[in-house]
Amino acid sequence: MNDQAAKILPELNRLRGSIDNIDAALIYILAERFKCTKQVGKLKAEFNLPPTDLERESEQVARLRNLAETAQIDPVFAEKFLNFIIKEVIQHHKAAAG
Amino acid sequence: MNDQAAKILPELNRLRGSIDNIDAALIYILAERFKCTKQVGKLKAEFNLPPTDLERESEQVARLRNLAETAQIDPVFAEKFLNFIIKEVIQHHKAAAG
Numbered sequence: 257m258n259d260q261a262a263k264i265l266p267e268l269n270r271l272r273g274s275i276d277n278i279d280a281a282l283i284y285i286l287a288e289r290f291k292c293t294k295q296v297g298k299l300k301a302e303f304n305l306p307p308t309d310l311e312r313e314s315e316q317v318a319r320l321r322n323l324a325e326t327a328q329i330d331p332v333f334a335e336k337f338l339n340f341i342i343k344e345v346i347q348h349h350k351a352a353a354g
Numbered sequence: 355m356n357d358q359a360a361k362i363l364p365e366l367n368r369l370r371g372s373i374d375n376i377d378a379a380l381i382y383i384l385a386e387r388f389k390c391t392k393q394v395g396k397l398k399a400e401f402n403l404p405p406t407d408l409e410r411e412s413e414q415v416a417r418l419r420n421l422a423e424t425a426q427i428d429p430v431f432a433e434k435f436l437n438f439i440i441k442e443v444i445q446h447h448k449a450a451a452g
Contacts (some may be wrong), residue, residue, distance in 0.1 A: 261401040268397055271390050272410070278387045279414070280421055282380065283432060287425035288374045293370050299366055303359045312370070317379070323378055328383035333442055340438055342432055351411060 292320070297349040306347035313342060338339070359431070387439070395447040405447035411440060 300307060317335050324334035396403060415433050422432035 261403055262447050264397050264401055268394065271394050271397075274390045275387060275394075276414070276417065278383055278390065279418060281383055281435070282387070282435075283418060283421045283427065284425050285376055285379055285383065286432075287422075287427045287434070289373060289380070292372045292376065292426055296366065296373075299362050299369075303362055316374070317375065318382060320377060324382045326406055327382050329381065329385045329388055334384075335361070337380075337384070337438075338377070347362075 280285075286341075290345070293345045294348060295353070297352040301353040307346050307353060316342075326328060367374040384439075388443070391443045392446060392450070395443075395450040398447060405444050405451060414440075 297304070297307070316338055320334045320338050321331040325330040371452060395405070397403070418432045418436050419429040422429040
């Protein structure tokens with residue numbers, strides 16, 4: 257890091273502190289989400305419902321894309337994000353069913 | 355959906371309502387995170403720092419894996435999750451620098 261860049265270190269560290277706080281929040285909220293989807297998985301396994309529900313998923317995608325626009329983030333990213341999480345959840349459901 | 359499965363619909367809808375609330379929270383928190391990383395990207399571009407910082411990233415991964423264990427979610431998933439978000443952020447940084 258050059259002398260010029262060293263000048264921005266306090267600002268960089270301030271922002272990184274916020275990012276770390278936000279990441280902790282994301283992890284804890286994700287943990288709560290997995291608690292919900294685990295319950296859904298148990299119900300589905302118990303009543304022999306398929307782990308995947310395409311209608312529900314497309315509703316979720318549409319909802320998240322709208323939310324992303326309100327929050328001013330890329331709707332395409334929001335959709336990729338949801339798919340990333342759903343992929344993990346489906347794995348949990350399959351494990352619970354199997 | 356069979357008759358048996360119809361019995362679980364209220365419970366399924368209750369859980370899905372929570373999942374939808376949590377997803378909205380995730381999107382808004384992610385929007386805040388992108389605001390921070392956008393600032394980081396601007397600083398880096400201004401002072402010709404590379405968009406990627408492997409030392410910082412490995413610190414973040416280690417921290418998130420610990421948090422995941424506390425929150426009782428899969429640390430491997432937490433790492434994948436962080437990498438997924440960082441990949442998006444690096445694209446933003448490159449766009450800001452380019």
